[in-house]
Amino acid sequence: QVHLVESGGGLVQSGGSLRLSCLVSGDTRYSIAWFRRAPGKEREGVSCISINDERTFYGDSVKGRFTISRDNAKNTVYVYLQMNSLKPEDTAVYYCASVWGDCHGVDDEWTYWGQGTQVTVSP
Numbered sequence: 001q002v003h004l005v006e007s008g009g010g011l012v013q014s015g016g017s018l019r020l021s022c023l024v025s026g027d028t029r030y031s032i033a034w035f036r037r038a039p040g041k042e043r044e045g046v047s048c049i050s051i052n053d054e055r056t057f058y059g060d061s062v063k064g065r066f067t068i069s070r071d072n073a074k075n076t077v078y079v080y081l082q083m084n085s086l087k088p089e090d091t092a093v094y095y096c097a098s099v100w101g102d103c104h105g106v107d108d109e110w111t112y113w114g115q116g117t118q119v120t121v122s123p
Contacts, residue, residue: 002027002098002112009094009117017084020117022096024077031099032079033110034068036092036119045106046094047081052102059106062090086121093118 008020024032033048047068048057056068065085071078079096094117097110 002030004032004096004098004112004114006094006096006114006117009119011120011122012086013122014086014088016086016121017082018086018119020081020083020094020096020119022079022081022114024079024096024098025075028072028075028077030111031101031103031108032070032077033097033099033103033106033108034079034081034094035097035106035110035113036090036094037116038089038092041092044092045108048099048103048106048108049079050102055103057103057106083119086119088121088123091119091121 003026005023031051034046037043049068067082069080095113097113099108
């Protein structure tokens with residue numbers, strides 16, 4: 001089974017940057033996605049990086065501002081989400097999630113996810 005732990009959230013001013021980290025342990029044979037949930041809103045797929053070819057996908061609202069990357073080690077994988085030019089509408093709890101097989105977009109079926117990390121962007 002895969003285990004995911006997010007970190008790196010915080011409070012930042014509009015236009016600032018944050019880098020979120022997702023520690024993936026256990027069974028690491030998954031593609032990894034990031035999704036977010038803002039208060040009163042549905043979950044929104046943000047990005048995904050495929051396990052096999054590291055192909056990346058981004059949601060329209062973050063394209064050009066966010067970058068996902070993967071750092072593979074023997075038994076542990078880190079997946080990062082570099083977030084630049086942050087906007088108040090990016091405020092949400094961000095989750096990393098496992099996706100079986102390759103990513104096909106940002107709304108694949110998420111099988112497991114962590115407890116999330118809060119990102120707050122002030123105007």
